[in-house]
Amino acid sequence: MSSPRRADAVRNRALALEAATALLSEPGATLTVEAIAARSGLGAGTVVRAFGGKDALIDAAVAALLAPVVARAGELAASKAPGEALRAFLAELMDFQAAHHGLSAGLDGLDLPGTTARRADLEAAVGDLIARAQRDGELRDDLPVGALTVLIGRTAFAVARDGSPELSAAYLTVLFAGLSPVHGR
DSSP states (O other): OHHHHHHHHHHHHHHHHHHHHHHHTSTTOOOOHHHHHHHHTSOHHHHHHHHTSHHHHHHHHHHHHHHHHHHHHHHHHHHSOHHHHHHHHHHHHHHHHHHTTTTGGGGTTOOOHHHHHHHHHHHHHHHHHHHHHHHTTSSOSSSOHHHHHHHHHHHHHHHHHHOOHHHHHHHHHHHHHHHSHHHHO
């Protein structure tokens, strides 16, 4: 008798996670247990039980959204020259941030260990791309990787919130001109 219940629990968890992830990708969508339940076709109590609480559900959904972004940094690092990989990744990251800019506001005050871990992975991936570009002589090396990671990340996020592809492209042009070794000295 426990097998069907276990299969239902697994299915319910997958449906709730899929619904939460879809809502996170919709501009202006409200991420509540009720909205997730309506999207998934489950009851609100079932949604909460599937994860043990709203925070755990949101954490799983946000971490699932960030995981492929982090993986993409590794793919680009393995397939492109360091400076090209960094520029391509930042452009893709800004597109992702523009599509999900409302996400951060809804996460304040929640207990999100999985999301915190994926954000740390993302920061480490950007730091690695920066360090590789510095070692390759494509970025000035007189600024510490950690400072550049924070500066680039926060500025890119602010520009991405505008949602303008032209502004994002201009930001990357100015950023890489300012970080070129020629301008650094």
